[in-house]
Amino acid sequence: MAHSLAPHADQEPRTARRERIALAALGLAAVVAIALSLTVGLKGNLAFALELRTMRLAALLQVGVAIAVSTVIFQTVTGNRILTPSLMGMDALYLLIQSVLVFTLGAVGFAALPSGLLFLGQATALALLAAVLFVPILARRSDMVLLLLAGVVLGILFRSLTDLVARLIDPNAFAVVQSATFADFNTIDETLIVPCVVVTVIGATLAWRSRHLLDVMALGEADAVGLGVAWRRAALGLVLLVGILVAVSTALVGPVALLGLLVVALAERIVGTTRHAVLLPAAALTAVVLLVGGQTILAHVFGNTLTLGIVIEFAGGLLFLLLLLSSRLR
Amino acid sequence: MTTPRPIRGDLVAAAVLLVVLALVSVLVGVGRLSGADGVELVLVSRLPRTAAALLTGAGLAIAGLIMQTLARNRFVDPMISGSGESAGLGILAMTILAPGASIALKTLAASGAAFVGTALFLVLARRLPPTEPYLVPLFAIVYGGVVGALTTAVAWEADLLQYLSIWTNGEFSAVMQGRYELLWVISALVAVAWWVADRLTILALGRDTAVGLGLNYTVMQQAGLAIVATIAGVSVATVGLIPFVGLVVPALAVRRYGEDVRAVLPIIAAGGAGLVLSCDIVARLLRFPYEVPVGTVLGVVGTAAFIAVLLARPRHA
Numbered sequence: 001m002a003h004s005l006a007p008h009a010d011q012e013p014r015t016a017r018r019e020r021i022a023l024a025a026l027g028l029a030a031v032v033a034i035a036l037s038l039t040v041g042l043k044g045n046l047a048f049a050l051e052l053r054t055m056r057l058a059a060l061l062q063v064g065v066a067i068a069v070s071t072v073i074f075q076t077v078t079g080n081r082i083l084t085p086s087l088m089g090m091d092a093l094y095l096l097i098q099s100v101l102v103f104t105l106g107a108v109g110f111a112a113l114p115s116g117l118l119f120l121g122q123a124t125a126l127a128l129l130a131a132v133l134f135v136p137i138l139a140r141r142s143d144m145v146l147l148l149l150a151g152v153v154l155g156i157l158f159r160s161l162t163d164l165v166a167r168l169i170d171p172n173a174f175a176v177v178q179s180a181t182f183a184d185f186n187t188i189d190e191t192l193i194v195p196c197v198v199v200t201v202i203g204a205t206l207a208w209r210s211r212h213l214l215d216v217m218a219l220g221e222a223d224a225v226g227l228g229v230a231w232r233r234a235a236l237g238l239v240l241l242v243g244i245l246v247a248v249s250t251a252l253v254g255p256v257a258l259l260g261l262l263v264v265a266l267a268e269r270i271v272g273t274t275r276h277a278v279l280l281p282a283a284a285l286t287a288v289v290l291l292v293g294g295q296t297i298l299a300h301v302f303g304n305t306l307t308l309g310i311v312i313e314f315a316g317g318l319l320f321l322l323l324l325l326s327s328r329l330r
Numbered sequence: 331m332t333t334p335r336p337i338r339g340d341l342v343a344a345a346v347l348l349v350v351l352a353l354v355s356v357l358v359g360v361g362r363l364s365g366a367d368g369v370e371l372v373l374v375s376r377l378p379r380t381a382a383a384l385l386t387g388a389g390l391a392i393a394g395l396i397m398q399t400l401a402r403n404r405f406v407d408p409m410i411s412g413s414g415e416s417a418g419l420g421i422l423a424m425t426i427l428a429p430g431a432s433i434a435l436k437t438l439a440a441s442g443a444a445f446v447g448t449a450l451f452l453v454l455a456r457r458l459p460p461t462e463p464y465l466v467p468l469f470a471i472v473y474g475g476v477v478g479a480l481t482t483a484v485a486w487e488a489d490l491l492q493y494l495s496i497w498t499n500g501e502f503s504a505v506m507q508g509r510y511e512l513l514w515v516i517s518a519l520v521a522v523a524w525w526v527a528d529r530l531t532i533l534a535l536g537r538d539t540a541v542g543l544g545l546n547y548t549v550m551q552q553a554g555l556a557i558v559a560t561i562a563g564v565s566v567a568t569v570g571l572i573p574f575v576g577l578v579v580p581a582l583a584v585r586r587y588g589e590d591v592r593a594v595l596p597i598i599a600a601g602g603a604g605l606v607l608s609c610d611i612v613a614r615l616l617r618f619p620y621e622v623p624v625g626t627v628l629g630v631v632g633t634a635a636f637i638a639v640l641l642a643r644p645r646h647a
Contacts, residue, residue, distance in 0.1 A: 145464040146640065149405075152471055153636050156410075160629025167622045310483045317476035324469050325457055 019278045022271040026285040033293035034061075040300050059193055060295060062200045063249045063256070064287030068267070069207045070245035071260030072276070072283050076218045077238050080144055081268070082323055084260040087148065088134065089155025090246045091255040094126045096158045099165040107169075116195045119251050123199070127243030135236055189252065196248040203245045204284070210238070211276035218274060256309060258316020263287040265319060337587050337597060344600040348384070351607045355380040358611055360619045374507045382502055382510040383610045383624075384603040386565050387575060389516035391602025392523050392595065393561040394576020395584075396554045397448070399534045399591070401455055403466040404584065405640070407577030408448065408562050411470035414573075415477035416447025417559075417566040418497055422481055426488050433567065437512055441563025447477060448559055464640075500570035500625035502610050515564050519557050520599055526553060527592035534589065572625050574632020575602050581639050605631075 037060075038053050071084045085091070101122070102110045110118075133154075207214075213234060217224045221231050249256070267283040268274060294308050356376045362368060393408045401411075408414060420443025424436045431439075451473055458465045478498075485494040523530070532540050533550050540547050565572065579601040580594075587594045609627045616622050 145462050145468065149464040149468045150637060150640055152468060153633050153640070156471075157630065157633035157637070160626060160633060163626050164622065164630055167626060168617055307486065310479055310486060314476060314479040314483060317472050317479060320472050321454070321469065321476065324465060324472070325454065 015273065019271050019273055019275075023278065023282055023285070026267075026270065026282055026289065030285045030288045030292070033289050033296065037292050037296040040296060055190060055193060056295075057292065058197060059252050060291045061288055062193070062197050063253050064263075064291045065204055065284045066196075066200045066245040066249040067256065067260045068263050068283035068287040069204050069280060070242045070249075071264050072280055073207060073210075073214065073238050074242050074260075075264060076214050076276070077235050077242075078144075078147075079218070079220055080148075081265070082261070082320070083144075083148060083151070084258070084264075085130075085242055085246045086255060086258070086260060087155065088151035089158050090126070090130055090134075090243065091250040092155045092158035092162065093129060093133075094122065094247050094250040095255065096162045096165070097122050097125050097129070099162045099169075103165050103169045115189070115191045119192055119195055119247075122251070123244050123247035126247045127240045130243035130246075131236055131239050134239055135232075192251055196252050199244060199248050203241055203248075206241055207280060211280060214238075214276040218276075254309070256312055258320060259287070259290070259312050262312065262316040262319055263290060265323070266290075337593060340587075341597055341600065344597060344604065348600060348604055348607070351604055351611065352380050352384070355383065355607055355611055358614055375505075378507050378510050379502050379505045379610075380607065382505040382513055382569060383607040385513040385516045386500075386569055386572060387603040387606030388520060388599040389513075389561040389565055389602070390572060390575040390606070391579040391598045392520050393558045394602075395580040395591065395595070395598050396523065396530065397558050397576065398580055398584075399530050400452055400551060400554050400558070401466060401470075402534065402536065403455075403463060404581045405464065405467035405577065405636075406470045407574055408444075408558050409571055409573045409576055410474050411448075411467075412451045412474045412477050413444045413448045413558060413562040414566055414571045415474045415481060417441065417444040417562045418494070418571065419443050419447070419477060419481045419484070420563070421497060421567055422484055422488075422490065422494065425490065425493065426484075434512065437563050437567040439563075440567045441560045444562040444566075445555060445559035448562075449555055452555070497566050497570040499623045500565075500572035500628075501613070501621075501623035502569055503621055503623075505569065510568055512564055513568055516561055519561055520595075523557055524592070524595055526550070527595055530554060531589065531591040534591075570623075570625060572606065572628055574628055574636060575605055578632055578635040578639060579605060582635075 034057065037057055038050065042049055074085045074088075075081050075083055101118075105113070213229065216227050216229055217231070217234060217238075219227070224234075225231050263286045264279075264283050267279060267286040270286065271278050271282045273279065290312075291308070294311065298308055298311070356372060357363065359371075359376060361371045361375075363371065390409065393413075394406075397406055397408045397411065397413070398404050417440035420440040421436050423443070424431055424439040428435070451470065454473070455466050455469060458469060481494065482491070485491050529545060529550050532543055532545050533547070533554065535543075537547050540550075580598050583594050583598045583601055587597060606624065606628070609631060610624045613622045613624045613627045616627070
């Protein structure tokens, strides 16, 4: 359908070829990054080291895909290429849900619950809260900057509330919450990997199947409705999906505030299109290259002195400032 | 300009409220106040703590007022717009380069770094389109976040993360006689702000108008910047980063009483002092006998107030 929308039919092959080449290059880079992450500096007990690395790799892949896909969807639904779920405070909301749970159940009660079940409950709560909070806001998207600012401040409020709740619980439980509020790619809860990967695969499949719907929704509410899209229902479903994807990535590594922004902006430059059939896989591959490659470089070149979370926050923040200054907001 | 409300009655009420809050602050705490030990407790711990909260609150609110004048936007706060974060970076640099430096020297470094960081923010913020009033605070928050991430990275490298957390979360629990006296600098700075108040009002009219009215625009801007940076440096070095006071208090006061800096300055100072002191009292009572950092309490109170200010404001900026 997007093909028939192209303005100049004779340009089609050239753009299509460029997209294919860019995607292939990204795929190759991702494969190289993955191969390097598994092999560089391998020594000692090979089986053990490989198993550890495969676990970590699976987590990084899952987080990368979840963040890339959720950001692309969120940006399309909001009609803005600078909004990300985490800028609107969604990952902070997840941590708040978690700390309230620890507060009400106590550290022991919290640990006694089966982690898979607990996680699914939290993810569902986040998706529902996100839908309740954000769909009404998104419906009134007349003043995008106000919306963005309110979202950012809302995020700070969630973080402060999390911190306050954490201070009110006893010190042992505080440590449980505290460790979750920092992005950490080195210590990953292994019991969560399988449920997170499953949820991410389902979520990514749903997103992929909605790619044409997303192309239409990118035209804006009025045009999309004109083309026969039930806007509110579609937006609600997509925001729920975003909430679940944010929950899986936050559960595994904690908040990575500006990774989504970084990844989608880069992917869009690389493939030169916003067609979702191309942008979705491109963003996911870019995320994998950044996360897996970045982690490998940090671990082996800088000897793990810097954490990836801090580097991403710094680089993503700089990019965001540049985007604001170049007024790419509208 | 909005029609200012009569301010004198409110000012008297604010003064009475401050006295009551100060009394409560002296009375609240774990130690008992009976006998000779009680007198010593009051002199060494309770009074300094109360004074520190009052001074910091007044200073941060005034710094916010001046910062908002310089940025020509009502939604910026030095503590979350890069000044506080830069001050932290300055202290961190000082700690690494000259670990033995006195607290006064560290404060100086913090103020210097805050000056540079704030100046850079103002230069960048001027390039944002003036038609979008919310773009400036958005830019400010992310700018502060970038400086903060840089500070965290440096602290991580130097293995000083725990040390860093002391001043990224403001609290008064360590304030005692001998540990807070630099904060009195703030009272001098508030006096300076009072002295140049009318020039600040003119500054807010913009460069062309201000120069037309005979103001030395650049000098006045530097002076305002210096006041903001010094308040940020002193407060971050002694009690840590306390967010949102500088945003919420001036934004609300100006909306209510108008934009004449000399007229609103006393009520803003009193409002900031009262806000920080009452949050500190709440912080001490929330989990008695333990306490919560006042920065955390203000993070919640301040953001809620910020969102209210954002969504309830009249259509003009």
